[in-house]
Amino acid sequence: MPGPIATPHPPSPGRRAAGTLVGDVSESAVLSRILPMFQQAAASLLGPGDDAAVVASPDGRTVISMDTLVEDHDFRLLRPNGLRTTGYDVGWKSAAQNLSDINAMGAAATSLVVSLTLPPQTPLDWVEDCARGFVAAIRGLGAAGCSVVGGDLGAGAQLVITAAVTGSLEGREPVLRSRARAGDVVAVTGPLGRAAAGLAILEDGRPVSDFGALGEELIAAQLRPCPPLAAGPAAADAGASAMLDISDGLLRDAGRIATASGVSLDLDPDLLQEHAHPLAPTAELLRVDPLAWVLGGGEDHGLLATFPQDVQLPPGFTAVGSVLPGRPQVTLASQATALRGWDHFAH
Amino acid sequence: MPGPIATPHPPSPGRRAAGTLVGDVSESAVLSRILPMFQQAAASLLGPGDDAAVVASPDGRTVISMDTLVEDHDFRLLRPNGLRTTGYDVGWKSAAQNLSDINAMGAAATSLVVSLTLPPQTPLDWVEDCARGFVAAIRGLGAAGCSVVGGDLGAGAQLVITAAVTGSLEGREPVLRSRARAGDVVAVTGPLGRAAAGLAILEDGRPVSDFGALGEELIAAQLRPCPPLAAGPAAADAGASAMLDISDGLLRDAGRIATASGVSLDLDPDLLQEHAHPLAPTAELLRVDPLAWVLGGGEDHGLLATFPQDVQLPPGFTAVGSVLPGRPQVTLASQATALRGWDHFAH
Numbered sequence: 142m143p144g145p146i147a148t149p150h151p152p153s154p155g156r157r158a159a160g161t162l163v164g165d166v167s168e169s170a171v172l173s174r175i176l177p178m179f180q181q182a183a184a185s186l187l188g189p190g191d192d193a194a195v196v197a198s199p200d201g202r203t204v205i206s207m208d209t210l211v212e213d214h215d216f217r218l219l220r221p222n223g224l225r226t227t228g229y230d231v232g233w234k235s236a237a238q239n240l241s242d243i244n245a246m247g248a249a250a251t252s253l254v255v256s257l258t259l260p261p262q263t264p265l266d267w268v269e270d271c272a273r274g275f276v277a278a279i280r281g282l283g284a285a286g287c288s289v290v291g292g293d294l295g296a297g298a299q300l301v302i303t304a305a306v307t308g309s310l311e312g313r314e315p316v317l318r319s320r321a322r323a324g325d326v327v328a329v330t331g332p333l334g335r336a337a338a339g340l341a342i343l344e345d346g347r348p349v350s351d352f353g354a355l356g357e358e359l360i361a362a363q364l365r366p367c368p369p370l371a372a373g374p375a376a377a378d379a380g381a382s383a384m385l386d387i388s389d390g391l392l393r394d395a396g397r398i399a400t401a402s403g404v405s406l407d408l409d410p411d412l413l414q415e416h417a418h419p420l421a422p423t424a425e426l427l428r429v430d431p432l433a434w435v436l437g438g439g440e441d442h443g444l445l446a447t448f449p450q451d452v453q454l455p456p457g458f459t460a461v462g463s464v465l466p467g468r469p470q471v472t473l474a475s476q477a478t479a480l481r482g483w484d485h486f487a488h
Numbered sequence: 489m490p491g492p493i494a495t496p497h498p499p500s501p502g503r504r505a506a507g508t509l510v511g512d513v514s515e516s517a518v519l520s521r522i523l524p525m526f527q528q529a530a531a532s533l534l535g536p537g538d539d540a541a542v543v544a545s546p547d548g549r550t551v552i553s554m555d556t557l558v559e560d561h562d563f564r565l566l567r568p569n570g571l572r573t574t575g576y577d578v579g580w581k582s583a584a585q586n587l588s589d590i591n592a593m594g595a596a597a598t599s600l601v602v603s604l605t606l607p608p609q610t611p612l613d614w615v616e617d618c619a620r621g622f623v624a625a626i627r628g629l630g631a632a633g634c635s636v637v638g639g640d641l642g643a644g645a646q647l648v649i650t651a652a653v654t655g656s657l658e659g660r661e662p663v664l665r666s667r668a669r670a671g672d673v674v675a676v677t678g679p680l681g682r683a684a685a686g687l688a689i690l691e692d693g694r695p696v697s698d699f700g701a702l703g704e705e706l707i708a709a710q711l712r713p714c715p716p717l718a719a720g721p722a723a724a725d726a727g728a729s730a731m732l733d734i735s736d737g738l739l740r741d742a743g744r745i746a747t748a749s750g751v752s753l754d755l756d757p758d759l760l761q762e763h764a765h766p767l768a769p770t771a772e773l774l775r776v777d778p779l780a781w782v783l784g785g786g787e788d789h790g791l792l793a794t795f796p797q798d799v800q801l802p803p804g805f806t807a808v809g810s811v812l813p814g815r816p817q818v819t820l821a822s823q824a825t826a827l828r829g830w831d832h833f834a835h
Contacts, residue, residue, distance in 0.1 A: 193592070
């Protein structure tokens with residue numbers, strides 16, 4: 142189970158006045174504040190400071206992925222309830238969503254390169270917090286061989302944080318989306334729907350305290366997701382036939398496996414209710430069905446995988462359905478569903 | 489010599505009305521327009537379509553770098569003289585500046601991942617042109633083993649194009665900035681200052697035709713730079729002691745080698761005048777000293793390298809100075825200079 146993990150307490154959201162701004166200093170002054178944080182891990186053969194970094198790829202292959210966070214699209218600096226998103230949170234989330242993509246291939250992360258596009262009025266402290274968030278996520282999530290090995294720094298109208306991540310398959314075959322077979326078991330690492338519930342609280346106008354201790358936990362799941370980085374390689378070793386990380390919602394991501402593999406994925410609503418149940422108190426306050434968070438909410442960055450029936454599910458995975466023959470679709474107890482997940486342009 | 493190379497003619501800058509916009513269609517509709525262009529090259533073991541791609545790293549090491557282009561900071565869609573920057577140009581430039589970083593380590597590029605942050609009002613045709621520019625640059629610059637293997641697509645207020653690039657050292661040692669030694673020869677691949685001259689024309693209000701055929705060439709050097717991708721590995725093989733690509737201006741980038749190596753780089757103004765001379769007609773029209781473009785202009789993405797004195801310079805390199813002992817600085821005929829290159833925040 143990914144669950145909550147022990148992490149250093151992030152800087153308080155109630156910030157002091159901005160202090161030095163990025164626009165007040167030179168590029169090298171910004172770099173001199175953040176580069177010392179990036180201690181190089183085992184896989185880094187040459188770290189920041191040259192035109193490029195060099196990373197070890199012991200089995201002769203490199204897994205690579207990239208994800209971007211854009212202010213006012215993927216995060217808001219100021220929420221309707223008055224909460225501010227810290228640089229730490231944004232750095233953590235950028236690292237986590239990138240590490241999750243490597244996890245979903247059955248690989249272990251070896252490096253991150255990070256591009257920060259910063260409005261000149263960005264406090265230098267915010268940038269430092271952001272770097273601290275990257276480092277804390279790498280360490281807190283257990284990506285032991287990984288470090289920030291380089292990147293790019295520039296100015297723009299809006300905060301944009303892009304990271305690319307490399308990983309090592311350590312001799313494994315990558316687990317694709319396209320190899321699910323009829324008869325396979327569909328399984329997830331949980332819990333599901335927590336990040337979506339946290340987002341709903343953040344977008345609600347009421348003070349966070351109205352949502353109690355659970356509310357705080359759910360907000361943390363949204364702001365600082367914890368992909369289960371041991372589970373991806375474990376699933377690959379166990380013989381997972383297909384896998385991806387749930388970033389755009391269970392139904393939408395299940396649909397991707399269905400489409401890529403040419404199969405139907407049938408999910409069991411009773412098993413999914415077990416993920417919805419703990420969210421009920423929050424859902425009641427917000428007058429929504431918690432199952433909608435479980436089915437449609439992304440950003441928990443748990444894993445969705447299919448396993449041949451005779452495989453014992455690795456630790457952290459629980460069955461939620463089965464793979465059926467037939468045209469690519471996702472059904473709930475054999476019933477079609479119209480619920481969709483996240484699309485960057487359609488919303 | 490990098491020089492002008494034969495490239496497919498880019499789409500005309502005078503564009504028809506916008507047609508379909510990114511905001512009118514889904515993320516997958518955008519992807520379906522651009523993904524088919526990215527034919528996978530030799531080093532791609534698994535291309536776009538999964539959580540991550542897999543790239544070959546034959547010698548067990550991966551070189552990695554990242555560069556970002558931001559609208560109104562690194563390029564303008566509309567110039568004072570009425571010229572529009574096409575998606576093709578931006579795609580080309582993003583690919584070129586990333587491939588150049590791999591070149592500067594003495595490596596050969598193996599893959600690009602690309603993140604496009606697109607305002608909803610971006611024409612879908614512009615995005616397609618941008619993808620075409622990436623493909624054309626990879627092919628036109630001779631990065632034969634390289635292809636676009638993945639990336640990310642999202643919405644934002646401003647166009648932001650980030651690419652990360654991987655490369656293979658093919659058994660070579662990477663050429664760092666920090667190994668220049670007193671007595672070494674300082675050499676560059678030319679020509680220098682052409683991209684800066686092109687920028688000066690673009691930022692001038694006069695019609696491009698006032699600057700004649702040379703003006704067109706210089707604009708092309710700014711919009712679609714041609715890093716000499718054979719020269720990086722050749723310099724490494726020849727025994728270059730230090731190397732980087734000239735992206736922020738000769739003086740500034742020479743200063744980086746001086747600082748990293750703890751040496752002084754003395755440049756010969758007579759040798760640099762040979763780069764300035766061909767720019768004289770344009771410089772006269774703009775009433776500037778063309779040597780300022782040679783010394784301070786970046787974005788040509790030629791190479792600056794140091795070689796032990798007994799090494800024969802590889803094809804494309806010409807000597808422009810020598811490495812001296814003493815405190816880190818860059819001098820012109822042993823005179824200190826105050827000219828500086830590009831800083832993202834200081835300008």
